[in-house]
Amino acid sequence: MTHHPESDGGPSDRAAPLPAAPLLELRGVSRRFPGVLALDKVDFQLRPGEVHVLFGENGAGKSTMISMIAGALRPSEGEFRFRGEPVELNSVHHARGLGISAVFQEFSLVPQMTVEENLFLGAESTRLGLLDRRALHDRADAILKRLGFPLRPRDRVLHLTRAEQQMVEIAKAFRSELSVLILDEPTASLTERETAQLFKLIEQVKAQGVGVIYITHRLSEIRRIGDRITVLRDGRYVATVDAQTTPEGELVRLMTGRVYDELFPKVRFKPGRELLSVERLTTASGSVVEASLSVCAGEIVGLAGLVGSGKSEVARACFGLEKIAEGHVRLKGEEVTGQGPKRMLKRGFFYVPPDRRDEGLMMMRPVRENVSLPSLTLAPFGNGALLDRRGETDRVRRLAEQLNLQPPRIERAVEAFSGGNQQKVLLAKSRTRPVQVFAFDEPTVGVDVGTRVAIYEFIRDLCEAGAGILLISSDLPEVLNLSNRAYVFYRGRVQAELAGDEITEEKVLSHFFERDAA
Amino acid sequence: MAMLEQPTPGAAAPSLWLKRLFVRLGVLPFLLIVAVIVFTLMSDNFLTGRNLANVARQSVYLTIVSLGQMFALLTGGFDLSVGTILALTSVVGALAMAAAFGAMPDAPGLAIAIGCLAGILAGTAIGLFNGVGVAIFNVSPFIMTLGMASIGFGIALFLTGGVPVYGMPQEFGDVFGFGAWFGIDVPVYVAALLIVVVYLLVNWTPLGRYFYAVGGNIKAARLSGIGTRTVLFATYVICALLTALGGMLLTARLDTGEANIGASMPLESIAACVIAGVSLRGGVGRVENVVLGALFINLVQNGMNLARIESYLQTVVLGVLLILAVVADQLRLRYIADLKD
Amino acid sequence: MAMLEQPTPGAAAPSLWLKRLFVRLGVLPFLLIVAVIVFTLMSDNFLTGRNLANVARQSVYLTIVSLGQMFALLTGGFDLSVGTILALTSVVGALAMAAAFGAMPDAPGLAIAIGCLAGILAGTAIGLFNGVGVAIFNVSPFIMTLGMASIGFGIALFLTGGVPVYGMPQEFGDVFGFGAWFGIDVPVYVAALLIVVVYLLVNWTPLGRYFYAVGGNIKAARLSGIGTRTVLFATYVICALLTALGGMLLTARLDTGEANIGASMPLESIAACVIAGVSLRGGVGRVENVVLGALFINLVQNGMNLARIESYLQTVVLGVLLILAVVADQLRLRYIADLKD
Amino acid sequence: ADWYPYTVESWNPPFDMSSPRTTVDYVPLKKADKPWQLCVSFPHMKDAYWLAVDYGIADEAKALGVKMHLVEAGGYTELNKQISQIEDCVANGAQAVIIGAISYDGLNNLVHEIHGKGIPVIDVINGISSKEISAKSLVSFGEMGAKAGEYVAKLHPKGSKAVKVAWFPGPAGAGWVEAGNKGFMDAVKDSAVQVVETKYGDTGKEVQSKLVEDTLQAHPDLDYIVGTAVTAEAAVPVLRSRGLSDQVKVVSYYFTPGVYQGIRRGQILAAPTDSTVIQGRIAVDQAVRILEGKDYIKHAGPKLYVISKDNINSFDRAAALAPDGFTPVFSVGE
Numbered sequence A: 001m002t003h004h005p006e007s008d009g010g011p012s013d014r015a016a017p018l019p020a021a022p023l024l025e026l027r028g029v030s031r032r033f034p035g036v037l038a039l040d041k042v043d044f045q046l047r048p049g050e051v052h053v054l055f056g057e058n059g060a061g062k063s064t065m066i067s068m069i070a071g072a073l074r075p076s077e078g079e080f081r082f083r084g085e086p087v088e089l090n091s092v093h094h095a096r097g098l099g100i101s102a103v104f105q106e107f108s109l110v111p112q113m114t115v116e117e118n119l120f121l122g123a124e125s126t127r128l129g130l131l132d133r134r135a136l137h138d139r140a141d142a143i144l145k146r147l148g149f150p151l152r153p154r155d156r157v158l159h160l161t162r163a164e165q166q167m168v169e170i171a172k173a174f175r176s177e178l179s180v181l182i183l184d185e186p187t188a189s190l191t192e193r194e195t196a197q198l199f200k201l202i203e204q205v206k207a208q209g210v211g212v213i214y215i216t217h218r219l220s221e222i223r224r225i226g227d228r229i230t231v232l233r234d235g236r237y238v239a240t241v242d243a244q245t246t247p248e249g250e251l252v253r254l255m256t257g258r259v260y261d262e263l264f265p266k267v268r269f270k271p272g273r274e275l276l277s278v279e280r281l282t283t284a285s286g287s288v289v290e291a292s293l294s295v296c297a298g299e300i301v302g303l304a305g306l307v308g309s310g311k312s313e314v315a316r317a318c319f320g321l322e323k324i325a326e327g328h329v330r331l332k333g334e335e336v337t338g339q340g341p342k343r344m345l346k347r348g349f350f351y352v353p354p355d356r357r358d359e360g361l362m363m364m365r366p367v368r369e370n371v372s373l374p375s376l377t378l379a380p381f382g383n384g385a386l387l388d389r390r391g392e393t394d395r396v397r398r399l400a401e402q403l404n405l406q407p408p409r410i411e412r413a414v415e416a417f418s419g420g421n422q423q424k425v426l427l428a429k430s431r432t433r434p435v436q437v438f439a440f441d442e443p444t445v446g447v448d449v450g451t452r453v454a455i456y457e458f459i460r461d462l463c464e465a466g467a468g469i470l471l472i473s474s475d476l477p478e479v480l481n482l483s484n485r486a487y488v489f490y491r492g493r494v495q496a497e498l499a500g501d502e503i504t505e506e507k508v509l510s511h512f513f514e515r516d517a518a
Numbered sequence B, C: 001m002a003m004l005e006q007p008t009p010g011a012a013a014p015s016l017w018l019k020r021l022f023v024r025l026g027v028l029p030f031l032l033i034v035a036v037i038v039f040t041l042m043s044d045n046f047l048t049g050r051n052l053a054n055v056a057r058q059s060v061y062l063t064i065v066s067l068g069q070m071f072a073l074l075t076g077g078f079d080l081s082v083g084t085i086l087a088l089t090s091v092v093g094a095l096a097m098a099a100a101f102g103a104m105p106d107a108p109g110l111a112i113a114i115g116c117l118a119g120i121l122a123g124t125a126i127g128l129f130n131g132v133g134v135a136i137f138n139v140s141p142f143i144m145t146l147g148m149a150s151i152g153f154g155i156a157l158f159l160t161g162g163v164p165v166y167g168m169p170q171e172f173g174d175v176f177g178f179g180a181w182f183g184i185d186v187p188v189y190v191a192a193l194l195i196v197v198v199y200l201l202v203n204w205t206p207l208g209r210y211f212y213a214v215g216g217n218i219k220a221a222r223l224s225g226i227g228t229r230t231v232l233f234a235t236y237v238i239c240a241l242l243t244a245l246g247g248m249l250l251t252a253r254l255d256t257g258e259a260n261i262g263a264s265m266p267l268e269s270i271a272a273c274v275i276a277g278v279s280l281r282g283g284v285g286r287v288e289n290v291v292l293g294a295l296f297i298n299l300v301q302n303g304m305n306l307a308r309i310e311s312y313l314q315t316v317v318l319g320v321l322l323i324l325a326v327v328a329d330q331l332r333l334r335y336i337a338d339l340k341d
Numbered sequence D: 001a002d003w004y005p006y007t008v009e010s011w012n013p014p015f016d017m018s019s020p021r022t023t024v025d026y027v028p029l030k031k032a033d034k035p036w037q038l039c040v041s042f043p044h045m046k047d048a049y050w051l052a053v054d055y056g057i058a059d060e061a062k063a064l065g066v067k068m069h070l071v072e073a074g075g076y077t078e079l080n081k082q083i084s085q086i087e088d089c090v091a092n093g094a095q096a097v098i099i100g101a102i103s104y105d106g107l108n109n110l111v112h113e114i115h116g117k118g119i120p121v122i123d124v125i126n127g128i129s130s131k132e133i134s135a136k137s138l139v140s141f142g143e144m145g146a147k148a149g150e151y152v153a154k155l156h157p158k159g160s161k162a163v164k165v166a167w168f169p170g171p172a173g174a175g176w177v178e179a180g181n182k183g184f185m186d187a188v189k190d191s192a193v194q195v196v197e198t199k200y201g202d203t204g205k206e207v208q209s210k211l212v213e214d215t216l217q218a219h220p221d222l223d224y225i226v227g228t229a230v231t232a233e234a235a236v237p238v239l240r241s242r243g244l245s246d247q248v249k250v251v252s253y254y255f256t257p258g259v260y261q262g263i264r265r266g267q268i269l270a271a272p273t274d275s276t277v278i279q280g281r282i283a284v285d286q287a288v289r290i291l292e293g294k295d296y297i298k299h300a301g302p303k304l305y306v307i308s309k310d311n312i313n314s315f316d317r318a319a320a321l322a323p324d325g326f327t328p329v330f331s332v333g334e
């Protein structure tokens, strides 16, 4: 990783108010992973009743830091103080005992278990040593009601979408008496409505004097709920600043050491012939109903909607991942309804899934193999019969540079990279073969600002190079700023189609809920 | 399985209703019924009280071992040493019992107690090693248990020189091997008891859930504050303990300590679990189905013997049935999906 | 394994250098060296060209089967039917060859060709069924291959009644069983050839990658446009084909068709793969290590025989070594991470 | 051609291998009065030895006109399964049970139960320690081992030049193996025979062949390989390939078609036979006699004799081996 000589002042605390004694304090905490110094002598203070945002690039060490606070990781060196007392947080169980509970970036859910079982995993209430099932069920209901999440306690987690799983993970953190609440990118795959709910909850616990550590890459959120921000870079402490007063540009500079003029690049759309056309499509599972949409060359088409609105499913159905009950999918005018991924790729359609762990990457394999996987029969990766290992390595290296993979080690197993960098690997896969139509489902889940810019530019270049792009995102600004046409989904139906200047927050949101009112 | 506990209301067509039942109960009950019908038609002696008692008793040993095996599978492992555990338990138990009996011929009860204790300890010891290897040194369960199987078998041979151990008090076999109350054999009572205990442990205690959690997603389990090493360790100890109990029952049945029993147990017990829907990837499985699985295998073997199916054909048929059972279970998974909407 | 292909330059302390070698080569080469030293000290006859040739040849059969087994493991499955495939290949091959030879005693070459073809087809047929079961009906590989093992064995016994099949042309054994060029046995050449072929297939063809992909993350593989069913199907056919080839070589060695061979092959071949670092969860494993793994197991057995270690003790020692090998490999995984930068 | 009268030994008092023997000509019944239902249980039906027993039993059952059903446990590690199978047989209405036991003591309880039901149990080939056996048709495998041992010992009596022998009894722990082992060891105790190696191993040919190879490596100056029929068969090609066929002689301690072929070709020196087929026949005859309350020999077993190339062409092959092309018969009269 590159080191930046200019230092940004020590732990100068520019946020004056509430001199309350820190609830939690880290002093010179370091954490070394085999080969990496993930966290380097970091100081950190959390006051009761504040939302303290952790901000930093992918791989900066945020998750590592909170994992240690949550007792999931042991520090290599350094001291923890809880309510002034030095503590050894030597297990999650122990941390829980102190009221420290966390929403982990990569979730702590057991797919085969039900929502209810997951909620109380490790803290089951018992009577005479036996599980008190009724109590557990009632408490589960209570929590879900309180949080207002539309989850059925007895569904199995593996049947839930990533968004729904995120809600379970959040509910899990709220189950017990809280003193410190840690949220590691909780909104990564949530939409407006759930996010709003979550923030209400955060306000509540704040009021009860709970200290909240909040990790996000979304600047807008920092404004909405942050009190103070601690910036990390390359595992080092950079600064702690006030959330309300510090301008975004300043934050980004602190985080990256560089200056970005624009988060969202200007895209020069020049819509050409229709590449993808979907006609009255209905999936067998009913997650999409009579949806029609089209994507032309040289444009970015946004898909917005609530969780479960089917915006993913429509793309999945096109790509042959969902069973289609009725309707047509045409690619460059040819009927391709119900064809599988293999044929779709051949025809130049590429779908980038939202959940990199579940559907995207082989976690235990090297970056190189993951990236080249879709195109092993094509140059430069091979000649159809044999592989070209050198060609492969060179091309993957180049893609890694383009997307600024950190650390740039393409032979390392994917699981050893931070979330955002895993996302880059996932995107790189789509650049290994000629593609006319891309469908990006949540392309910037858990990606830092710098990388976001990179990804947006990546998408822009594709578009301006004449590709048609379907951008499915729960992050509304993304859709607003990047697409020249947008469809809003509601209960599996296309609720509205907006173009150009019509694509404004009010208009889109209005279609999000409309029928609720009715 | 989302719907198992809460069937969605609404006009359920009989076929749908059957589907539901199928989904809730799994394929085994149906297969069992079919098997019973078929064999009853093929042999008059099959559906007789004493033959069913027969089957029940014959199933005891595989059932108990399969219950143990289930724990290993739930956590995403195996136990290939169950065969050796049976053998070692049998040999050590018999040696100790015979010795004790020889020392005090007038206290058979005490001798039996000592023998059983010794045997069960010996068997469980193997489980301890397995547990340490898997939980502490994270050796792959396959190799760990395979290695211990080899080691334990060597020891059993050492102790006996390969010849059966006899000299246990007659009462041991009379009670635990062939005893019966109200026409039901003692081993069956023991098995029933163990089944209940395991059922409670798995479904009604936190520890029980932790087996599923560790098998389902060990990282998540750790992040949820579960002592995964402890759970893994417990897994193999419990598996060995159950198997050892089965081993003593078997010894009572054989009336001798044998180093050469149980060779086919590892695969048979895993098979019993898998056709019962226990996933080899961990995290999925139900006690009651495992019992049915073991029962099914024994029932089929018994039925084929009574139907006088010649033994080469029997191996073929058994293979076919194993596969069919799982194919049928695939259908079930489809239906589950259907019933979700 | 990150660094395997691209050692980072820089001043490497000797210990570090050794570590790196350790990481690059894995633990097996070291274990092999140790084993060789120990056994050389224990027996004068061990480190003789004659005996090493002997070991090489004995290893051939397990090596070939392990290569096949590796494919199954890479995709996250098993093949428990390799033993049966050996037996069936041997029996069918021998029967066909004997028949052909009987029909035309003056064309042994043709008889051999026919026999080998028949045997290999029979063996591969089992693989076809496995493939269909696993790929099309997604039956768990464990049950599918276990079931086929049972079925195939029944058939093999049915064909022979367990009696060896005699009457193959002398030349068959003389060439493929005991023939030698330049002091190296023919089976070794065949094995070497197969190793090279498999190495190329796995490391230098798209299909090779697809095995890792399917085992690594089958959903991701599917989204990347890989025909996962085809790959799974290919897996079990290739495994069976390799095993069948091994089976014919073994038949040549034994000079008879035998239904009673290969019983220990399934577990032994999986063990060979696992100590070679192949993951039972799929997606991880390297051809060259598997070869070493098979070699190691045979070398140890041969060494212990030469060192006149008593049979009972041998089982114990083998078990211990298996476990140690894997424990040692755990160390390696730590080092790998260290060497990352 | 009838197989009887056949000279067998009879032990009195019965069921004790050490009691005095008398030689009698065994003559079976011509026909059974009723088509009795016999159940036969084997350890396995995977080799030529048990195939011969099967032949004897099936052929005699046909001759006597009784029903026979045969079950096999699948191997010497399957004692539990054998018990289940016999229970199933009885549940299925067997009127007499003929058992080739997996374990010497492990079936006693079962025998007790069956005996209690008034069903006669005949012990064939392997031996059962229970006193409630109705009849035995067997010779101990110990004596087979002994015969093989004596044969070698006679060639190399005490005082003559010492010879190195490698001994391959079979799978460790199996009853017949341990018996054979004891018999062999005792037989060669005071002679010039020096047993340099005892190698247990499964009777799969590939296993035995490996053991033989390694033993040859360990003892380049080996004189004899003595062991199971499988060992002998496996040794032949190995020795040929190493050009040791003349130096190292092969002896098996029981008799199979492979051994027969080997002896004829001079590749195997000798092997004792226990007239396997006859034991099967006698067992059936005993069963029927007991069921019909006729008097019978409680404990009979053919006289052991060693077959070498001297008598290989003269001896009664049909008494030792199943005819070529005989395939297992699992039931008769159904």
Ligand SMILES: Nc1ncnc2c1ncn2[C@@H]1O[C@H](COP(=O)(O)OP(=O)(O)OP(=O)(O)O)[C@@H](O)[C@H]1O
Binding pocket: A033, A034, A036, A037, A038, A056, A057, A058, A059, A060, A061, A062, A063, A064, A065, A105, A406, A407, A415, A416, A417, A418, A419, A420, A421, A446, A448
């Ligand atoms: N298990 C691990 N093994 C090796 N390195 C690791 C491991 N976990 C994290 N790292 C490294 O530690 C550094 C910090 O990772 P961490 O996940 O804390 O970053 P992050 O700030 O959470 O990034 P993101 O915003 O993408 O989640 C990264 O360089 C990462 O590669």
Ligand SMILES: Nc1ncnc2c1ncn2[C@@H]1O[C@H](COP(=O)(O)OP(=O)(O)OP(=O)(O)O)[C@@H](O)[C@H]1O
Binding pocket: A158, A159, A160, A161, A162, A163, A164, A189, A191, A287, A305, A306, A307, A308, A309, A310, A311, A312, A313, A354, A474
């Ligand atoms: N693997 C699955 N099993 C069962 N149901 C699923 C699965 N995946 C998606 N669904 C259901 O399909 C519907 C749409 O899924 P999804 O939530 O991805 O839609 P979406 O509009 O893409 O939402 P988002 O993309 O924000 O998660 C949801 O109701 C979800 O519960």
Ligand SMILES: [Mg+2]
Binding pocket: A062, A063, A064, A105, A184, A418, A419
């Ligand atoms: Mg993170």
Ligand SMILES: [Mg+2]
Binding pocket: A311, A312, A313, A354, A441
């Ligand atoms: Mg989605």
